[in-house]
Amino acid sequence: MSTVREFTAPGMAARTAAILFVFVIVFTGLLSGAYQWTKPAIEASAAEEKMKLIDEVLPRSEYDNALLRDTVALPPVPELGLADPSTAYIARRAGQPVAAVFEAVATDGYAGKIRLIVAVRADGRVAGVRVTQHKETPGLGDYVEVKKDKNKARPWIAQFAGLSLADVPAREWKVRKDGGRIDYYAGATVTPRAVTKAVLKAAQWFEASRNTLFAQGDAR
Amino acid sequence: MITRDEFDTIARNGIWKQNTSIAQILGLCPLLAVTTNAVNGIMLSLATILVMALSNVAVASLRNFIPHEIRIPVFILIVAALVTVVDLLFNANLHELYLVLGIFIPLIVTNCIVLARVEAFAAKNPPLQSTLDGVFMGVGMLWTLALLGALRELLGNGTILGGIDMVFPALQPIHVLPESYPGFLLGLLPPGAFILLGCLIAWKNWMDARAAERARLKPPAPVASAGCH
Numbered sequence: 001m002s003t004v005r006e007f008t009a010p011g012m013a014a015r016t017a018a019i020l021f022v023f024v025i026v027f028t029g030l031l032s033g034a035y036q037w038t039k040p041a042i043e044a045s046a047a048e049e050k051m052k053l054i055d056e057v058l059p060r061s062e063y064d065n066a067l068l069r070d071t072v073a074l075p076p077v078p079e080l081g082l083a084d085p086s087t088a089y090i091a092r093r094a095g096q097p098v099a100a101v102f103e104a105v106a107t108d109g110y111a112g113k114i115r116l117i118v119a120v121r122a123d124g125r126v127a128g129v130r131v132t133q134h135k136e137t138p139g140l141g142d143y144v145e146v147k148k149d150k151n152k153a154r155p156w157i158a159q160f161a162g163l164s165l166a167d168v169p170a171r172e173w174k175v176r177k178d179g180g181r182i183d184y185y186a187g188a189t190v191t192p193r194a195v196t197k198a199v200l201k202a203a204q205w206f207e208a209s210r211n212t213l214f215a216q217g218d219a220r
Numbered sequence: 221m222i223t224r225d226e227f228d229t230i231a232r233n234g235i236w237k238q239n240t241s242i243a244q245i246l247g248l249c250p251l252l253a254v255t256t257n258a259v260n261g262i263m264l265s266l267a268t269i270l271v272m273a274l275s276n277v278a279v280a281s282l283r284n285f286i287p288h289e290i291r292i293p294v295f296i297l298i299v300a301a302l303v304t305v306v307d308l309l310f311n312a313n314l315h316e317l318y319l320v321l322g323i324f325i326p327l328i329v330t331n332c333i334v335l336a337r338v339e340a341f342a343a344k345n346p347p348l349q350s351t352l353d354g355v356f357m358g359v360g361m362l363w364t365l366a367l368l369g370a371l372r373e374l375l376g377n378g379t380i381l382g383g384i385d386m387v388f389p390a391l392q393p394i395h396v397l398p399e400s401y402p403g404f405l406l407g408l409l410p411p412g413a414f415i416l417l418g419c420l421i422a423w424k425n426w427m428d429a430r431a432a433e434r435a436r437l438k439p440p441a442p443v444a445s446a447g448c449h
Contacts, residue, residue, distance in 0.1 A: 139256030
C-alpha cells in the first residue's frame with residue numbers, strides 16, 4: 001500500500017493547486033505574448049483610422065496647415081473623460097487658428113467607454129463629432145456611430161455640427177427626454193445621453209482652454 | 221477516428237435536438253441583444269462557431285490533465301484566454317474583417333453556451349468530436365438567430381438583410397414591405413425577441429411532438445430509422 005500517501009488530502013490539494021498554477025502561467029503567458037505581438041499592428045491601424053476620421057469632423061477646405069504635425073500634447077484631462085495623455089490637432093488657415101480637433105470620452109455609456117473625436121471651431125462652434133470606439137449594443141445604441149445609423153442622409157451624430165455654447169445654453173445640450181434639444185431614437189437613451197453630455201463637456205473645456213491650446217500649437 | 225453514426229448524432233444534436241437557442245435555451249443575452257436583424261445574428265453565430273470550435277478542441281486536448289475539482293476555473297481560463305487571443309489576432313491581422321465581426325467577439329465571452337459545451341461535451345470527448353460539436357452547436361445557433369433576426373427586422377422595419385451593407389458595402393437591404401411601412405417597434409425591442417423566441421420554441425416542440433406521434437403510429441420500420449425523434 002505504498003500509493004496511500006499520494007491520496008492524502010493535503011497532497012491532493014497541493015497537486016491540484018500546482019496544476020491550476022501551471023494552467024494560469026501558461027495561459028497568461030499566451031495572452032501577454034499575443035498582446036505584445038499584436039500591439040504595434042493594432043496601434044497602427046487605430047492611428048490610420050483616426051486620420052480618416054479627422055476628415056469627417058473637419059472638412060479639409062477649412063484649413064491649410066499640416067494638421068497632423070501641428071499638435072498639442074495634452075495631459076490627462078478629466079473634463080474630457082481622458083485618463084491618459086492625448087493629442088490635440090490644431091487647424092490653421094494662413095497661420096490663424098481655425099479649429100482644434102481632440103479626443104473625448106463618454107464614460108457613462110451603456111457598455112463601457114464611448115470614445116469620440118470632436119472638432120471645435122475657433123469661435124466655439126462644434127464642427128463635427130464622430131464616435132471612434134464603443135461597445136454599445138449592436139442594433140440598439142450603436143446608431144451614434146455613423147456607419148450603423150440607418151438615417152444616412154442626416155445621421156444622429158450630425159446634430160452637433162454647428163452647435164455653440166453662445167447660441168444654445170448648456171441646459172439645452174441634452175436629449176429631448178431630459179428637456180434638451182437633441183433628438184434620439186426610442187429604445188436606447190443611455191447611449192445618446194452619454195454622448196451628448198460628453199460633447200457638451202468638450203465644448204465647455206474648449207471654451208476654457210482655447211487660448212492656451214492655440215498658443216501652444218506649432219504654427220509651421 | 222469518428223464513425224458515421226457519431227457524426228450524425230453530433231450534427232443532429234447541434235442543429236436541432238439540442239439546439240442552443242430553442243432547446244437548451246442558453247445564451248439568451250447575446251441572442252436578444254444582437255438579433256435585431258438577420259445579418260447581425262449570422263455574424264455573431266460565425267464568431268461563436270470559431271470560438272466554440274477552438275475552445276472545444278483546446279479543452280478536449282487538455283482534458284486528461286485537468287483535475288475534476290478545478291475544471292470550471294480552468295475551462296474559464298482557457299475560454300477567456302482563447303477569445304482574447306482571437307480578438308487580438310483578428311484586430312491585428314484581419315482588420316477589415318475585425319471591423320465587421322470584431323464587436324461580436326467580446327460578446328461571446330458572455331455566452332454561457334461556450335462554457336456549457338466545454339463542460340458537457342469537450343471535457344468527456346476526443347478533440348475531433350469536440351470540434352465538430354462546437355461547429356454544429358454554432359450552426360444550430362446560426363440558423364436560429366438568422367431566422368429570429370429576419371422575423372424581427374421584417375416585423376420592425378419591413379426589410380430583409382438590413383445591415384448587409386456593413387458586411388458587403390455594395391449590397392443594400394431589401395425592402396419587402398412598402399417603404400411606407402411604419403415599423404413595429406416591438407419587433408426590435410427585447411420583449412419582441414422573447415415573444416418570437418417563444419413562438420420558435422413552440423414550433424420546435426410541435427414538430428417534435430408530431431414526429432413522435434408519427435413514430436408511435438407507424439409500424440416499426442424494417443430498417444432502424446435514425447430520422448425520427
